[in-house]
Amino acid sequence: MSLAAHVRTLGRGPSRSRSLTEDEARDAMAAMLREDAAPEAVGALLMLLRMKGETAEEIAGFAASARAHLPQLPAVDLDWPSYAAGRTRGAPWFLLSAKMVAQAGHRVLLHGWNGIDPKVRAGLKAAGIPVVVTPEALADALDQGGIAYLPLEDTHKALFRLLNLRDVLGLRSCINTVCRMLNPAGATASVQGVFHPSYRLLQADAARVLGWQSLSVIKGGGGEFERTPAKDVAAFGLRGGQAWEQVFAASLPEPRRLSDTDAESFAAFARSGGAALGAFETAIVTGTAALALDTLGAANGTATAKDLWSRQINQTAA
Structure with missing residues (x-):
């Protein structure tokens, strides 16, 4: 899914907008982490989230996707x-x-x-x-x-x-x-x-x-x-x-x-x-x-x- 689609989900207006699901948040973070991510779309998505207030599912999806871009690290307690x-x-x-x-x-x-x-x-x-x-x-x-x-x-x-x-x-x-x-x-x-x-x-x-x-x-x-x-x-x-x-x-x-x-x-x-x-x-x-x-x-x-x-x-x- 494109980053623009996630911006649209968050910004359709009071009656049609909604929060991202955990899977959608994973996809959105993967898109934002790409070097070719449109800066306008990244900024729009982040500010829409700020205005709305993030959900636990959104934060979990973002964090899981961001961690997936890291190499395997030694186990810690x-x-x-x-x-x-x-x-x-x-x-x-x-x-x-x-x-x-x-x-x-x-x-x-x-x-x-x-x-x-x-x-x-x-x-x-x-x-x-x-x-x-x-x-x-x-x-x-x-x-x-x-x-x-x-x-x-x-x-x-x-x-x-x-x-x-x-x-x-x-x-x-x-x-x-x-x-x-x-x-x-x-x-x-x-x-x-x-x-x-x-x-x-x-x-x-x-x-x-x-x-x-x-x-x-x-x-x-x-x-x-x-x-x-x-x-x-x-x-x-x-x-x-x-x-x-x-x-x-x-x-x-x-x-x-x-x-x-x-x-x-x-x-x-x-x-x-x-x-x-x-x-x-x-x-x-x-x-x-x-x-x-x-x-x-x-x-x-x-x-x-x-x-x-x-x-x-x-x-x-x-």
Whole structure:
């Protein structure tokens, strides 16, 4: 089916237009990813979806089609997307949480793009998380340290081109959500952060359509999967393939925001291995790791995260 046909389905008017089915969304994404896709039709389709509001079936179809354009990647346990623009985020503490999860024996794949914000990419180096662009390099990194990061601009150039249409259109499109749902290695568990709370249920429903087993979505620091210790955090997603939601209580009374933390304290942590980290930052790292471990099925994610933290501090002091 042509891309114009999908635009027509979405834009016929109030009485005749409708949402795309999952199969139609797969077909539409395949067409948009082609180099010869008409830019006018791509822009029209994305903006019609924005005005209408995307359905779970549309997001699932788009994500499945986009993933089909990737090469076969090594298996991982946990998918961890990072696509926030960073305007309201402090240091990327969630990277340290992801590394803790890997140290617990789980294979973790981070992937993303954060616009012009340099914090995440700089944080990867500070945290010792390798950036890889080929399946072979990914396999080596996972075997050596259990964690790696795939940059979207190198590993899925066509999807990256669609994501960057935000600069042309002046508005966010559903491609931001599709990237979070990409799950390049087909992990059965994923953790995701959003900036707008309404997307939590959309992504959870799309994951159910795709047949995922475990997912946790939160409104996190600057839109990342990063749990604040200063307030209750509502999480949505899946457990055992079924709809799940839970509220995680604040762990500290300190009324600080995640954006109040800075890159200098993050760098100090990376140098010290954690010994120089304050209580608030420690709670960010362990709390985020705990929810990720819970997503992976840990019996007590909080206890496991705190134990991992204590071991790290003791090893640093030794």
